[in-house]
Amino acid sequence: MRVVIWAAWTVLAALWTLGAWVLAELVQWSVQAINAAEAGRAAQAVLQAPLPPWLGVWIDPAWLELLRSQLQWLIEAGQAIMPAVGAVAGWLAPLVWIGWGLGMLTLLALAVGAHWLVRRLGRSSPSGTAT
Template sequence: MKIVLWVVLAALLALWTGFAAMSAGLVAWLLSSVAEGQISSAAQALGQWPIPAWLSPWVDRALVADMQATWLAAVQWLSTMMPSASSLTGWIVPLVWVLWGVVSLALVVAALVAHWFLARMSR
């Protein structure tokens, strides 16, 4: 049972590490894209996206237009509010890794407690 516990911990830590790495990369990419203005041009293209013919019978055109306008306004607001978004990468990405470390430590401590509990139960 103890071996299963540590195998499960290793699997959880591997998944958590992959998630943290992807999150750090995504945050870095997103903030650099916002700083370079690439997001606002992509949002404008998305705002002009027509509803596919096969989807139009099931979707209200006014709802889609409102969603597109809201998306475009939110991204434009974000690009004006965050002109120096790339500088945020300097502290947000390390913050992601600090969070990874805290959660990893909590998982290891929980596994140690479970290991101790299993040892006490088997006596």
């Protein structure tokens, strides 16, 4: 049973890391697109920025159009705070990795707790066989 716990932890940790990496890449891509544009043209720069090559394989073109229209609406709605975004943008990718670290600590604590619980329950079983 302990092998199953640590195998599940390994899979979840890998998925968590992959998700954090993808999010950090998307944040950096968005920040570069915003920083490359002038404040008034930020929406157009983000919408016309080419997709990272690794992302183009995974996104359907129809889905991309929906995503871009939603992004355009969001940027136009947040036009007033656009100067502040440039100041905060440098902190977004590190914040993603801080969140990743907190998530990994949580996953590790859950795995250690499950390992301890299985070990404890295995010792107190009447048959005396540990799993």
